[in-house]
Amino acid sequence: MKPMISQSELEELAYKYQIGTITAAEKLLLDEWYGAHDDSFFYHSDERGIVQHRMWNDIRNAISKKRKLKLWPKLVAAACIVLISGVALYFTSKDKVSSETIFTGTLKDINPGxxxxxxxxxxxxxxxxxxxxxxxxxxxxxxxxxxxxxxxxxxxxxxxxxxxxxxxxxxxxxxxxxxxxxxxxxxxxxxxxxxxxxxxxxxxxxxxxxxxxxxxxxxxxxxxxxxxxxxxxxxxxxxxxxxxxxxxxxxxxxxxxxxxxxxxxxxxxxxxxxxxxxxxxxxxxxxxxxxxxxxxxxxxIAWKNGYFEFQETDLKTVMRQISRWYGLRVSYSGKMPTKRFTGKIGRELKLSSALKILRYFEVNFTVSDNDIYINN
CATH class of the missing domain: 2.60.120.1440 (Jelly Rolls)
Incomplete structure:
Protein backbone atom coordinates (compact mmCIF):
# COMPACT_ATOMS: atom_id res chain seq x y z
CA MET A 1 0.00 0.00 0.00
CA LYS A 2 1.39 3.39 -0.99
CA PRO A 3 2.12 5.95 1.74
CA MET A 4 -0.56 8.62 1.85
CA ILE A 5 1.12 11.84 0.70
CA SER A 6 -0.77 14.89 -0.48
CA GLN A 7 0.15 16.74 -3.65
CA SER A 8 1.73 19.65 -1.79
CA GLU A 9 3.67 17.31 0.52
CA LEU A 10 4.92 15.27 -2.42
CA GLU A 11 6.05 18.37 -4.32
CA GLU A 12 7.83 19.71 -1.25
CA LEU A 13 9.60 16.40 -0.58
CA ALA A 14 10.70 16.09 -4.21
CA TYR A 15 11.99 19.66 -4.24
CA LYS A 16 13.93 19.12 -1.02
CA TYR A 17 15.39 15.93 -2.50
CA GLN A 18 16.43 17.84 -5.61
CA ILE A 19 18.25 20.62 -3.77
CA GLY A 20 19.73 18.39 -1.06
CA THR A 21 17.89 19.65 2.03
CA ILE A 22 15.66 16.64 2.66
CA THR A 23 15.86 15.09 6.14
CA ALA A 24 16.36 11.38 6.77
CA ALA A 25 12.73 10.97 7.84
CA GLU A 26 11.45 12.84 4.78
CA LYS A 27 13.67 10.83 2.45
CA LEU A 28 12.32 7.63 3.96
CA LEU A 29 8.77 8.78 3.28
CA LEU A 30 9.65 9.64 -0.32
CA ASP A 31 11.49 6.35 -0.79
CA GLU A 32 8.47 4.45 0.52
CA TRP A 33 6.28 6.25 -2.00
CA TYR A 34 8.52 5.10 -4.85
CA GLY A 35 9.04 1.73 -3.26
CA ALA A 36 5.38 1.02 -3.90
CA HIS A 37 6.26 0.53 -7.60
CA ASP A 38 7.71 -2.74 -8.80
CA ASP A 39 11.28 -2.90 -10.11
CA SER A 40 10.19 -2.82 -13.74
CA PHE A 41 9.04 0.74 -13.14
CA PHE A 42 12.60 1.94 -12.62
CA TYR A 43 15.00 -0.18 -14.60
CA HIS A 44 14.16 0.57 -18.23
CA SER A 45 16.49 3.47 -18.89
CA ASP A 46 15.77 3.31 -22.62
CA GLU A 47 12.14 4.07 -21.80
CA ARG A 48 12.72 7.16 -19.73
CA GLY A 49 9.81 8.98 -21.33
CA ILE A 50 7.49 6.07 -20.48
CA VAL A 51 8.76 6.05 -16.91
CA GLN A 52 8.12 9.77 -16.48
CA HIS A 53 4.70 9.36 -18.07
CA ARG A 54 3.82 6.64 -15.58
CA MET A 55 5.20 8.74 -12.72
CA TRP A 56 3.02 11.64 -13.82
CA ASN A 57 -0.05 9.41 -14.13
CA ASP A 58 0.50 8.15 -10.60
CA ILE A 59 0.84 11.67 -9.25
CA ARG A 60 -2.20 12.82 -11.18
CA ASN A 61 -4.27 9.91 -9.90
CA ALA A 62 -3.26 10.73 -6.33
CA ILE A 63 -4.20 14.37 -6.83
CA SER A 64 -7.53 13.60 -8.45
CA LYS A 65 -8.71 11.90 -5.27
CA LYS A 66 -8.42 15.24 -3.51
CA ARG A 67 -9.81 17.57 -6.14
CA LYS A 68 -10.57 17.68 -9.83
CA LEU A 69 -7.84 19.23 -11.97
CA LYS A 70 -9.15 21.93 -14.31
CA LEU A 71 -5.82 23.27 -15.54
CA TRP A 72 -4.69 22.88 -19.09
CA PRO A 73 -2.38 19.78 -19.08
CA LYS A 74 0.64 21.78 -20.18
CA LEU A 75 0.22 24.18 -17.27
CA VAL A 76 -0.23 21.29 -14.86
CA ALA A 77 2.95 19.72 -16.16
CA ALA A 78 4.80 23.02 -15.71
CA ALA A 79 3.49 23.36 -12.17
CA CYS A 80 4.66 19.87 -11.25
CA ILE A 81 7.87 19.64 -13.27
CA VAL A 82 9.87 20.47 -10.13
CA LEU A 83 8.51 17.24 -8.71
CA ILE A 84 9.15 15.25 -11.86
CA SER A 85 12.70 16.53 -12.30
CA GLY A 86 13.37 16.12 -8.62
CA VAL A 87 12.23 12.52 -8.41
CA ALA A 88 14.11 11.81 -11.63
CA LEU A 89 17.25 12.05 -9.49
CA TYR A 90 15.98 9.09 -7.54
CA PHE A 91 15.09 7.01 -10.55
CA THR A 92 18.31 7.79 -12.45
CA SER A 93 20.33 6.62 -9.50
CA LYS A 94 18.81 3.21 -10.12
CA ASP A 95 18.83 3.08 -13.92
CA LYS A 96 22.45 4.25 -14.26
CA VAL A 97 21.54 7.05 -16.68
CA SER A 98 22.49 9.95 -14.45
CA SER A 99 25.65 11.97 -14.87
CA GLU A 100 27.87 12.36 -11.83
CA THR A 101 29.59 15.47 -10.57
CA ILE A 102 33.32 14.84 -10.91
CA PHE A 103 35.43 17.32 -8.94
CA THR A 104 39.14 17.35 -9.75
CA GLY A 105 42.01 19.60 -8.79
CA THR A 106 42.42 21.02 -5.29
CA LEU A 107 38.89 22.37 -4.91
CA LYS A 108 36.34 19.74 -3.86
CA ASP A 109 33.28 21.96 -3.89
CA ILE A 110 32.34 25.62 -4.31
CA ASN A 111 30.34 27.65 -1.83
CA PRO A 112 27.42 29.78 -3.05
CA GLY A 113 27.71 33.52 -3.51
CA ILE A 301 13.06 38.47 -9.24
CA ALA A 302 13.83 34.95 -8.02
CA TRP A 303 17.53 35.85 -7.62
CA LYS A 304 16.61 38.66 -5.22
CA ASN A 305 14.50 36.26 -3.16
CA GLY A 306 17.27 33.70 -2.81
CA TYR A 307 16.75 31.13 -5.56
CA PHE A 308 16.98 30.42 -9.27
CA GLU A 309 13.72 29.88 -11.11
CA PHE A 310 13.59 28.47 -14.62
CA GLN A 311 10.64 28.20 -16.99
CA GLU A 312 11.26 26.13 -20.12
CA THR A 313 14.91 27.20 -19.99
CA ASP A 314 17.69 25.76 -22.17
CA LEU A 315 20.93 24.39 -20.74
CA LYS A 316 23.21 27.30 -21.69
CA THR A 317 20.86 29.91 -20.20
CA VAL A 318 20.68 27.87 -17.00
CA MET A 319 24.46 27.64 -16.84
CA ARG A 320 24.97 31.39 -17.40
CA GLN A 321 23.04 32.03 -14.18
CA ILE A 322 24.78 29.21 -12.30
CA SER A 323 28.23 30.33 -13.46
CA ARG A 324 27.77 33.94 -12.31
CA TRP A 325 26.73 32.88 -8.83
CA TYR A 326 29.45 30.26 -8.30
CA GLY A 327 32.24 31.92 -10.26
CA LEU A 328 32.52 29.27 -12.97
CA ARG A 329 33.98 29.23 -16.45
CA VAL A 330 31.82 26.94 -18.60
CA SER A 331 33.02 25.03 -21.68
CA TYR A 332 30.85 22.89 -23.98
CA SER A 333 31.64 20.07 -26.39
CA GLY A 334 29.32 17.98 -28.50
CA LYS A 335 25.73 18.70 -29.42
CA MET A 336 23.81 20.09 -26.48
CA PRO A 337 20.33 18.70 -25.65
CA THR A 338 17.29 20.63 -26.85
CA LYS A 339 15.15 19.83 -23.81
CA ARG A 340 14.23 22.68 -21.47
CA PHE A 341 14.11 22.78 -17.70
CA THR A 342 11.43 24.15 -15.38
CA GLY A 343 12.06 24.30 -11.66
CA LYS A 344 13.68 26.09 -8.72
CA ILE A 345 17.09 25.83 -7.07
CA GLY A 346 18.07 27.54 -3.82
CA ARG A 347 20.97 29.97 -4.19
CA GLU A 348 22.23 28.99 -0.74
CA LEU A 349 23.34 25.55 -1.96
CA LYS A 350 26.89 24.48 -2.62
CA LEU A 351 27.78 23.90 -6.26
CA SER A 352 27.62 20.11 -6.04
CA SER A 353 23.96 20.33 -5.01
CA ALA A 354 23.05 23.00 -7.55
CA LEU A 355 24.58 20.98 -10.38
CA LYS A 356 22.08 18.20 -9.84
CA ILE A 357 20.01 20.11 -12.35
CA LEU A 358 22.36 18.80 -15.06
CA ARG A 359 21.02 15.31 -14.46
CA TYR A 360 17.80 16.46 -16.06
CA PHE A 361 19.68 17.41 -19.23
CA GLU A 362 21.49 14.03 -19.26
CA VAL A 363 24.92 15.48 -19.97
CA ASN A 364 28.31 14.58 -18.55
CA PHE A 365 30.27 17.20 -16.69
CA THR A 366 33.55 17.63 -14.86
CA VAL A 367 34.48 20.40 -12.43
CA SER A 368 38.12 21.36 -12.05
CA ASP A 369 38.71 24.26 -9.68
CA ASN A 370 36.46 26.97 -11.19
CA ASP A 371 36.10 25.40 -14.62
CA ILE A 372 33.21 23.16 -15.60
CA TYR A 373 33.34 21.05 -18.75
CA ILE A 374 30.02 19.88 -20.18
CA ASN A 375 29.80 17.32 -22.97
CA ASN A 376 27.10 15.21 -24.52
Whole structure:
Protein backbone atom coordinates (compact mmCIF):
# COMPACT_ATOMS: atom_id res chain seq x y z
CA MET A 1 0.00 0.00 0.00
CA LYS A 2 1.39 3.39 -0.99
CA PRO A 3 2.12 5.95 1.74
CA MET A 4 -0.56 8.62 1.85
CA ILE A 5 1.12 11.84 0.70
CA SER A 6 -0.77 14.89 -0.48
CA GLN A 7 0.15 16.74 -3.65
CA SER A 8 1.73 19.65 -1.79
CA GLU A 9 3.67 17.31 0.52
CA LEU A 10 4.92 15.27 -2.42
CA GLU A 11 6.05 18.37 -4.32
CA GLU A 12 7.83 19.71 -1.25
CA LEU A 13 9.60 16.40 -0.58
CA ALA A 14 10.70 16.09 -4.21
CA TYR A 15 11.99 19.66 -4.24
CA LYS A 16 13.93 19.12 -1.02
CA TYR A 17 15.39 15.93 -2.50
CA GLN A 18 16.43 17.84 -5.61
CA ILE A 19 18.25 20.62 -3.77
CA GLY A 20 19.73 18.39 -1.06
CA THR A 21 17.89 19.65 2.03
CA ILE A 22 15.66 16.64 2.66
CA THR A 23 15.86 15.09 6.14
CA ALA A 24 16.36 11.38 6.77
CA ALA A 25 12.73 10.97 7.84
CA GLU A 26 11.45 12.84 4.78
CA LYS A 27 13.67 10.83 2.45
CA LEU A 28 12.32 7.63 3.96
CA LEU A 29 8.77 8.78 3.28
CA LEU A 30 9.65 9.64 -0.32
CA ASP A 31 11.49 6.35 -0.79
CA GLU A 32 8.47 4.45 0.52
CA TRP A 33 6.28 6.25 -2.00
CA TYR A 34 8.52 5.10 -4.85
CA GLY A 35 9.04 1.73 -3.26
CA ALA A 36 5.38 1.02 -3.90
CA HIS A 37 6.26 0.53 -7.60
CA ASP A 38 7.71 -2.74 -8.80
CA ASP A 39 11.28 -2.90 -10.11
CA SER A 40 10.19 -2.82 -13.74
CA PHE A 41 9.04 0.74 -13.14
CA PHE A 42 12.60 1.94 -12.62
CA TYR A 43 15.00 -0.18 -14.60
CA HIS A 44 14.16 0.57 -18.23
CA SER A 45 16.49 3.47 -18.89
CA ASP A 46 15.77 3.31 -22.62
CA GLU A 47 12.14 4.07 -21.80
CA ARG A 48 12.72 7.16 -19.73
CA GLY A 49 9.81 8.98 -21.33
CA ILE A 50 7.49 6.07 -20.48
CA VAL A 51 8.76 6.05 -16.91
CA GLN A 52 8.12 9.77 -16.48
CA HIS A 53 4.70 9.36 -18.07
CA ARG A 54 3.82 6.64 -15.58
CA MET A 55 5.20 8.74 -12.72
CA TRP A 56 3.02 11.64 -13.82
CA ASN A 57 -0.05 9.41 -14.13
CA ASP A 58 0.50 8.15 -10.60
CA ILE A 59 0.84 11.67 -9.25
CA ARG A 60 -2.20 12.82 -11.18
CA ASN A 61 -4.27 9.91 -9.90
CA ALA A 62 -3.26 10.73 -6.33
CA ILE A 63 -4.20 14.37 -6.83
CA SER A 64 -7.53 13.60 -8.45
CA LYS A 65 -8.71 11.90 -5.27
CA LYS A 66 -8.42 15.24 -3.51
CA ARG A 67 -9.81 17.57 -6.14
CA LYS A 68 -10.57 17.68 -9.83
CA LEU A 69 -7.84 19.23 -11.97
CA LYS A 70 -9.15 21.93 -14.31
CA LEU A 71 -5.82 23.27 -15.54
CA TRP A 72 -4.69 22.88 -19.09
CA PRO A 73 -2.38 19.78 -19.08
CA LYS A 74 0.64 21.78 -20.18
CA LEU A 75 0.22 24.18 -17.27
CA VAL A 76 -0.23 21.29 -14.86
CA ALA A 77 2.95 19.72 -16.16
CA ALA A 78 4.80 23.02 -15.71
CA ALA A 79 3.49 23.36 -12.17
CA CYS A 80 4.66 19.87 -11.25
CA ILE A 81 7.87 19.64 -13.27
CA VAL A 82 9.87 20.47 -10.13
CA LEU A 83 8.51 17.24 -8.71
CA ILE A 84 9.15 15.25 -11.86
CA SER A 85 12.70 16.53 -12.30
CA GLY A 86 13.37 16.12 -8.62
CA VAL A 87 12.23 12.52 -8.41
CA ALA A 88 14.11 11.81 -11.63
CA LEU A 89 17.25 12.05 -9.49
CA TYR A 90 15.98 9.09 -7.54
CA PHE A 91 15.09 7.01 -10.55
CA THR A 92 18.31 7.79 -12.45
CA SER A 93 20.33 6.62 -9.50
CA LYS A 94 18.81 3.21 -10.12
CA ASP A 95 18.83 3.08 -13.92
CA LYS A 96 22.45 4.25 -14.26
CA VAL A 97 21.54 7.05 -16.68
CA SER A 98 22.49 9.95 -14.45
CA SER A 99 25.65 11.97 -14.87
CA GLU A 100 27.87 12.36 -11.83
CA THR A 101 29.59 15.47 -10.57
CA ILE A 102 33.32 14.84 -10.91
CA PHE A 103 35.43 17.32 -8.94
CA THR A 104 39.14 17.35 -9.75
CA GLY A 105 42.01 19.60 -8.79
CA THR A 106 42.42 21.02 -5.29
CA LEU A 107 38.89 22.37 -4.91
CA LYS A 108 36.34 19.74 -3.86
CA ASP A 109 33.28 21.96 -3.89
CA ILE A 110 32.34 25.62 -4.31
CA ASN A 111 30.34 27.65 -1.83
CA PRO A 112 27.42 29.78 -3.05
CA GLY A 113 27.71 33.52 -3.51
CA UNK A 114 27.23 36.03 -0.70
CA UNK A 115 27.21 39.76 0.11
CA UNK A 116 30.32 40.99 -1.69
CA UNK A 117 31.01 44.28 -3.45
CA UNK A 118 33.57 47.00 -4.15
CA UNK A 119 32.70 50.69 -3.72
CA UNK A 120 34.57 53.09 -6.01
CA UNK A 121 34.48 56.68 -4.71
CA UNK A 122 34.50 59.79 -6.90
CA UNK A 123 38.22 60.27 -6.23
CA UNK A 124 38.98 56.73 -7.45
CA UNK A 125 39.49 55.18 -4.02
CA UNK A 126 38.27 51.58 -3.83
CA UNK A 127 36.69 50.16 -0.66
CA UNK A 128 36.15 46.43 -0.26
CA UNK A 129 32.70 46.21 1.35
CA UNK A 130 33.24 42.51 2.06
CA UNK A 131 36.08 43.06 4.51
CA UNK A 132 35.56 46.65 5.70
CA UNK A 133 34.11 47.34 9.11
CA UNK A 134 30.50 48.44 9.50
CA UNK A 135 29.46 52.02 10.20
CA UNK A 136 30.66 55.16 8.42
CA UNK A 137 33.15 54.28 5.68
CA UNK A 138 33.32 57.54 3.69
CA UNK A 139 32.10 61.11 3.51
CA UNK A 140 31.79 62.87 0.15
CA UNK A 141 30.14 66.08 -1.02
CA UNK A 142 28.18 66.46 2.19
CA UNK A 143 26.99 62.85 2.02
CA UNK A 144 27.61 60.22 4.66
CA UNK A 145 28.22 56.69 3.33
CA UNK A 146 27.51 53.93 5.82
CA UNK A 147 27.88 50.16 5.66
CA UNK A 148 24.94 48.47 7.40
CA UNK A 149 24.44 44.87 8.44
CA UNK A 150 23.21 42.32 5.93
CA UNK A 151 25.09 43.57 2.89
CA UNK A 152 23.63 47.08 2.64
CA UNK A 153 25.24 50.41 1.75
CA UNK A 154 23.35 53.58 2.75
CA UNK A 155 23.79 57.20 1.63
CA UNK A 156 22.56 60.11 3.76
CA UNK A 157 23.04 63.68 2.54
CA UNK A 158 23.11 67.13 4.09
CA UNK A 159 21.53 69.57 1.63
CA UNK A 160 23.35 72.66 2.90
CA UNK A 161 26.79 71.17 2.40
CA UNK A 162 25.92 69.73 -1.01
CA UNK A 163 24.90 73.16 -2.30
CA UNK A 164 28.37 74.36 -1.46
CA UNK A 165 30.39 71.34 -2.52
CA UNK A 166 28.54 69.90 -5.50
CA UNK A 167 28.41 66.16 -6.12
CA UNK A 168 30.49 63.50 -7.80
CA UNK A 169 29.75 59.92 -8.83
CA UNK A 170 30.27 56.62 -7.04
CA UNK A 171 30.19 53.10 -8.48
CA UNK A 172 29.32 49.88 -6.68
CA UNK A 173 30.57 46.65 -8.27
CA UNK A 174 29.63 43.08 -7.39
CA UNK A 175 32.00 40.29 -8.46
CA UNK A 176 30.95 36.84 -9.62
CA UNK A 177 29.32 35.23 -6.59
CA UNK A 178 28.43 38.60 -5.05
CA UNK A 179 25.30 40.64 -4.41
CA UNK A 180 24.61 43.87 -2.51
CA UNK A 181 21.85 46.28 -1.53
CA UNK A 182 22.13 50.04 -1.98
CA UNK A 183 20.03 52.79 -0.37
CA UNK A 184 20.39 56.10 -2.21
CA UNK A 185 19.99 59.53 -0.55
CA UNK A 186 16.43 59.89 -1.90
CA UNK A 187 15.40 56.65 -0.19
CA UNK A 188 15.40 54.54 -3.38
CA UNK A 189 16.58 50.97 -2.81
CA UNK A 190 18.51 48.91 -5.35
CA UNK A 191 19.53 45.26 -5.12
CA UNK A 192 22.52 44.39 -7.31
CA UNK A 193 22.96 40.84 -8.60
CA UNK A 194 26.34 39.15 -9.18
CA UNK A 195 28.75 40.41 -11.86
CA UNK A 196 27.01 43.78 -11.97
CA UNK A 197 27.78 47.45 -11.41
CA UNK A 198 25.85 50.66 -10.83
CA UNK A 199 27.18 54.20 -11.32
CA UNK A 200 25.22 56.97 -9.56
CA UNK A 201 25.57 60.50 -8.15
CA UNK A 202 26.59 60.81 -4.51
CA UNK A 203 23.48 62.99 -4.14
CA UNK A 204 20.56 63.89 -6.39
CA UNK A 205 20.24 67.42 -5.02
CA UNK A 206 20.68 70.21 -7.56
CA UNK A 207 19.90 67.75 -10.37
CA UNK A 208 16.83 67.79 -12.60
CA UNK A 209 16.85 64.00 -12.90
CA UNK A 210 18.03 61.08 -10.79
CA UNK A 211 20.14 59.20 -13.31
CA UNK A 212 22.12 55.94 -12.85
CA UNK A 213 23.97 53.57 -15.18
CA UNK A 214 23.58 49.79 -14.86
CA UNK A 215 25.69 46.92 -16.12
CA UNK A 216 24.36 43.45 -15.29
CA UNK A 217 21.20 42.98 -13.26
CA UNK A 218 19.44 44.93 -10.52
CA UNK A 219 16.07 45.20 -8.83
CA UNK A 220 14.83 48.75 -8.17
CA UNK A 221 12.36 50.18 -5.65
CA UNK A 222 12.34 53.84 -6.56
CA UNK A 223 11.13 56.58 -4.21
CA UNK A 224 8.43 58.74 -5.79
CA UNK A 225 9.42 62.24 -6.86
CA UNK A 226 7.38 63.54 -9.83
CA UNK A 227 9.55 66.63 -10.22
CA UNK A 228 12.74 64.55 -10.49
CA UNK A 229 12.31 61.48 -12.75
CA UNK A 230 14.52 58.48 -12.10
CA UNK A 231 16.45 57.28 -15.17
CA UNK A 232 18.24 53.95 -15.59
CA UNK A 233 20.63 53.62 -18.52
CA UNK A 234 21.87 50.20 -19.61
CA UNK A 235 23.55 48.80 -22.72
CA UNK A 236 20.57 49.04 -25.09
CA UNK A 237 17.98 51.24 -23.43
CA UNK A 238 16.97 54.09 -21.17
CA UNK A 239 14.21 53.69 -18.58
CA UNK A 240 12.33 56.66 -17.14
CA UNK A 241 10.25 56.28 -13.97
CA UNK A 242 8.69 58.50 -11.32
CA UNK A 243 8.45 55.89 -8.57
CA UNK A 244 8.02 52.16 -9.06
CA UNK A 245 9.36 48.62 -8.59
CA UNK A 246 11.07 46.82 -11.47
CA UNK A 247 13.89 44.47 -12.44
CA UNK A 248 16.43 44.98 -15.22
CA UNK A 249 18.59 42.16 -16.62
CA UNK A 250 21.19 43.63 -18.96
CA UNK A 251 24.22 41.32 -18.87
CA UNK A 252 26.60 41.57 -21.81
CA UNK A 253 26.53 37.79 -22.32
CA UNK A 254 22.72 37.67 -22.55
CA UNK A 255 21.18 38.06 -26.02
CA UNK A 256 18.55 40.54 -24.82
CA UNK A 257 17.85 43.12 -22.13
CA UNK A 258 14.79 42.15 -20.09
CA UNK A 259 12.84 44.56 -17.90
CA UNK A 260 9.98 43.36 -15.69
CA UNK A 261 7.57 45.73 -13.91
CA UNK A 262 5.99 44.85 -10.57
CA UNK A 263 4.18 48.10 -9.80
CA UNK A 264 3.86 51.64 -11.08
CA UNK A 265 4.69 52.47 -14.71
CA UNK A 266 7.87 52.96 -16.71
CA UNK A 267 8.81 54.21 -20.16
CA UNK A 268 11.54 52.52 -22.19
CA UNK A 269 13.57 54.07 -24.98
CA UNK A 270 15.91 52.57 -27.56
CA UNK A 271 16.83 55.20 -30.10
CA UNK A 272 13.58 56.26 -31.80
CA UNK A 273 11.66 53.34 -30.25
CA UNK A 274 9.64 53.98 -27.10
CA UNK A 275 7.40 51.64 -25.12
CA UNK A 276 5.46 51.79 -21.86
CA UNK A 277 5.24 48.95 -19.36
CA UNK A 278 2.30 48.19 -17.11
CA UNK A 279 2.52 46.08 -13.93
CA UNK A 280 2.92 42.39 -14.75
CA UNK A 281 4.56 43.05 -18.11
CA UNK A 282 8.09 42.41 -19.35
CA UNK A 283 9.97 44.11 -22.16
CA UNK A 284 12.45 42.20 -24.32
CA UNK A 285 14.98 44.46 -26.01
CA UNK A 286 17.31 42.90 -28.59
CA UNK A 287 18.96 46.22 -29.43
CA UNK A 288 16.82 46.72 -32.54
CA UNK A 289 13.29 46.41 -31.21
CA UNK A 290 11.39 46.27 -27.91
CA UNK A 291 8.67 43.66 -27.49
CA UNK A 292 6.18 43.59 -24.62
CA UNK A 293 5.13 40.24 -23.13
CA UNK A 294 3.44 38.99 -20.00
CA UNK A 295 5.99 38.67 -17.19
CA UNK A 296 6.61 35.77 -14.85
CA UNK A 297 7.43 38.01 -11.91
CA UNK A 298 8.46 35.25 -9.52
CA UNK A 299 11.02 34.12 -12.09
CA UNK A 300 12.23 37.65 -12.87
CA ILE A 301 13.06 38.47 -9.24
CA ALA A 302 13.83 34.95 -8.02
CA TRP A 303 17.53 35.85 -7.62
CA LYS A 304 16.61 38.66 -5.22
CA ASN A 305 14.50 36.26 -3.16
CA GLY A 306 17.27 33.70 -2.81
CA TYR A 307 16.75 31.13 -5.56
CA PHE A 308 16.98 30.42 -9.27
CA GLU A 309 13.72 29.88 -11.11
CA PHE A 310 13.59 28.47 -14.62
CA GLN A 311 10.64 28.20 -16.99
CA GLU A 312 11.26 26.13 -20.12
CA THR A 313 14.91 27.20 -19.99
CA ASP A 314 17.69 25.76 -22.17
CA LEU A 315 20.93 24.39 -20.74
CA LYS A 316 23.21 27.30 -21.69
CA THR A 317 20.86 29.91 -20.20
CA VAL A 318 20.68 27.87 -17.00
CA MET A 319 24.46 27.64 -16.84
CA ARG A 320 24.97 31.39 -17.40
CA GLN A 321 23.04 32.03 -14.18
CA ILE A 322 24.78 29.21 -12.30
CA SER A 323 28.23 30.33 -13.46
CA ARG A 324 27.77 33.94 -12.31
CA TRP A 325 26.73 32.88 -8.83
CA TYR A 326 29.45 30.26 -8.30
CA GLY A 327 32.24 31.92 -10.26
CA LEU A 328 32.52 29.27 -12.97
CA ARG A 329 33.98 29.23 -16.45
CA VAL A 330 31.82 26.94 -18.60
CA SER A 331 33.02 25.03 -21.68
CA TYR A 332 30.85 22.89 -23.98
CA SER A 333 31.64 20.07 -26.39
CA GLY A 334 29.32 17.98 -28.50
CA LYS A 335 25.73 18.70 -29.42
CA MET A 336 23.81 20.09 -26.48
CA PRO A 337 20.33 18.70 -25.65
CA THR A 338 17.29 20.63 -26.85
CA LYS A 339 15.15 19.83 -23.81
CA ARG A 340 14.23 22.68 -21.47
CA PHE A 341 14.11 22.78 -17.70
CA THR A 342 11.43 24.15 -15.38
CA GLY A 343 12.06 24.30 -11.66
CA LYS A 344 13.68 26.09 -8.72
CA ILE A 345 17.09 25.83 -7.07
CA GLY A 346 18.07 27.54 -3.82
CA ARG A 347 20.97 29.97 -4.19
CA GLU A 348 22.23 28.99 -0.74
CA LEU A 349 23.34 25.55 -1.96
CA LYS A 350 26.89 24.48 -2.62
CA LEU A 351 27.78 23.90 -6.26
CA SER A 352 27.62 20.11 -6.04
CA SER A 353 23.96 20.33 -5.01
CA ALA A 354 23.05 23.00 -7.55
CA LEU A 355 24.58 20.98 -10.38
CA LYS A 356 22.08 18.20 -9.84
CA ILE A 357 20.01 20.11 -12.35
CA LEU A 358 22.36 18.80 -15.06
CA ARG A 359 21.02 15.31 -14.46
CA TYR A 360 17.80 16.46 -16.06
CA PHE A 361 19.68 17.41 -19.23
CA GLU A 362 21.49 14.03 -19.26
CA VAL A 363 24.92 15.48 -19.97
CA ASN A 364 28.31 14.58 -18.55
CA PHE A 365 30.27 17.20 -16.69
CA THR A 366 33.55 17.63 -14.86
CA VAL A 367 34.48 20.40 -12.43
CA SER A 368 38.12 21.36 -12.05
CA ASP A 369 38.71 24.26 -9.68
CA ASN A 370 36.46 26.97 -11.19
CA ASP A 371 36.10 25.40 -14.62
CA ILE A 372 33.21 23.16 -15.60
CA TYR A 373 33.34 21.05 -18.75
CA ILE A 374 30.02 19.88 -20.18
CA ASN A 375 29.80 17.32 -22.97
CA ASN A 376 27.10 15.21 -24.52
Missing amino acids: SNKAILVLSDGKRIDLTTSNGGNIAYQSGTEIKKLNGGTLEYTSSNSEIKKAGTGFNTIETPVGGEYKLILPDGSMIWLNSSSSLRYPVSFDNRETREVELKGEAYFEIAKNPSHPFIVRSRTQKITVLGTHFNVNSYDDEPETNTALLEGAISLFNGSISKKLEPGERSVNNGKDIKITKANLSQD
